[in-house]
Amino acid sequence: MLKNRLYYENPYCKTFSSSIVKSSQDTDSNSYVVLENTAFYPTGGGQPYDTGTLNGVRVLNVEEVEGEIRHTMEEVLDSTDEVVGVVDWERRFDHMQQHAGQHILTAAFVELFGFPTVSFHLGKEIVSIDLAVEGVSLEQLDAAEKLANVIIVENRLIETKWVTENELDNYSLRKQLAVSDEIRLVIIPDLDYNGCGGTHPSSTGEVGVLKILSTEKEKRKVRVHFVCGGRVVEQLHKKNRELAATSKLLSAPEDGVAASVEKLLESNHFLEKSLKEMRETILTFEAKDLLNKQEDGIVKASFANRTVQELQKLSKLLVAETADIIVLLVAESDGRLQFVAARGASVETSMKQVASAILPAINGKGGGSDAFVQGGGEPTISADELLQEMVESLEHWPSSM
Template sequence: MLKERVYYADPYCKLFTAQIIKAAQDAEGNHYVVLDNTAFYPTGGGQPHDTGTLNGIQVLNVEEVEDEIRHTLAESLGSATEVEGAIDWKRRFDHMQQHAGQHILSAAFVELFGYPTVSFHLGKEIVSIDLNMEDVSPEQLDTVEKLANDIILENRLIEIKWITEDELHHYPLRKQLAVTDEIRLVIIPDFDYNGCGGTHPSTTGQVSVLKILSTEKHRGKVRVHFVCGGRVLQQLQRKNQVLAETSRLLSAPDDGVAVAVQKLLETNHSLEKSLSDTQEALLAFEAQALLKQQENGVVKALFTDRTVQQLQKLARLLVTESDEVIVLLVAESDNRLQFVAARGASVETSMKQVASATLPLINGKGGGNDAFVQGGGERLVSAEELLTVMEDSCDEN
């Protein structure tokens, strides 16, 4: 029976002895054993498996497969028929804190706003629940977090009850159950009644504290990220280190970091605008210089490490300044060639024929219209050869 499993009968059990009833290898060749009973919790219900050792050999995974709990090991136990198991208690208790905290948080959302939890994930650093809602306000989050921590501070009992389906009507369950036999309820009296197969501490006080970190929209629902117990201290330490380093870099006190960052952003925005204005002015000067070098109504130029966006801007400036020129620009970088071809308003030559002649040479892709085309591809020819082909294609008109 489920309730006789050690991890259910005594979730605080750290050491145990059991008999090996099966030793085998899975399809990937990993050694595993099945025991007559176990304190190792198998992955399930949003909670990860326990880790630890059997006869000193590392337990890598625990999962229930075909009604048997398989303990995947780092190596074979050899001819052993009995094992001494040791649970990684730090990991187990962390999972107990997070899972109980999830029950409290989910119940608080229902209690205050009627928002049900539809999924739960216990990650290595962050825990999350998905609420069947499209949005949750910051004020609601604050209210829920306060209620959850009040319940934790009250150090209420967390009761475990095994009941039958016929007894379900005696309990105001938070959500409908998916099982109908060996039903296990986790109960925080007068607050939460929930069917659950995970491990939990015996009182809410052992959760210690709960902190909501952030929310995000996920597939039409709200995902709430939070941590409990020791993970709150980990998050606080990490954020304090980041704040201290940021404070040092900005030469600002901790409580002045936000103001310093705002000033830095404003300065950065001003510099970006100044740089953009300068680049535009340089392009205008460059356009004038290129126009003076035109030959037979064609402005052509080669560049290194120019983006296609920069080529486009320069070409548009050139055809704006003179409606009688054809502009042919090529840029090379690493193993790539890019080009732009444009014509002034008084020119009839279609730039599409430039693209048609050019793209096959570089296994490229591009697009545009009769007045303006651009493209890019592999450097299968030199930039000079590509520019020559572009110019020759204009003469074919």
């Protein structure tokens, strides 16, 4: 029976003795054992598995498969029926804190706002719940966090009970249960009654403290990220280290970091705007220089490390300046060849013929209109060679005008 499992009988059990009833390998050739009874919690209900050792050999994973709890081992156990198990208590207690904290926070959202939790995930560093609402305000988050911590400080009893389906009417359950036999309830009196198969401490005070970190939209739900107990301290250390490092980089006191960052962003915005204006000016001069070098109405050039956006801007400047030219530009950058071809307003030759002629040579893709095309491909030939092929594709121009 489920309730006879050691992790349910005593979630504080750190060391236990049992016997091996099965030793085998899974479909991935991982060795595992099944014990007569175990204190190792298997993955389930949003809570990860326990780790530890059996006879000194590391337990890598614990999962329930077809009604048996499989302990995946780092190496094959010696052929013995008797084993001594040691649960990684730091990991186990952390999971107990986070899972109990989830019950408390979920109950706080229901108590205050009627927001139901529809899913729960206990990650390695962060815990999250998904609320079945489309938005949660900062004031609501603060209120739920405050109530959760009040409940923790009150050190309320956390009870577990095994009940039958007929007894469920005696409890105000938070949500409908998915099981009908061997029902386990986790109860925080006058607050939360919930079916749950996880491990929890015996009182809310052992959760320590709860801190909401952030939220994000998840389809039509809101995902709330939070931590409890020892993880709050870890997050505080992490954020303090980041704050101290940022303070040092900015040469600003820690309580002045936000103002310094705001000033830095304003300065960066100004510099970006200035740089953009300078680039536009340089492109204008570059366009005039290229126009002076045109041959038979064709402006052509190849570049290294230019973006296709720069090629586009340069070609538009050129055809806007002179209506009776064709512009052919090529750039090789980051291991790719890119090109643009554009025509002035008085030219009738379609630039699509340029793209059609050269794309096979570079295993490329491209598209556009009769007036402008762009594309790119592999550097199977040099930029200058590609430019020459573009020129040759226009061998009948300007007679076709």
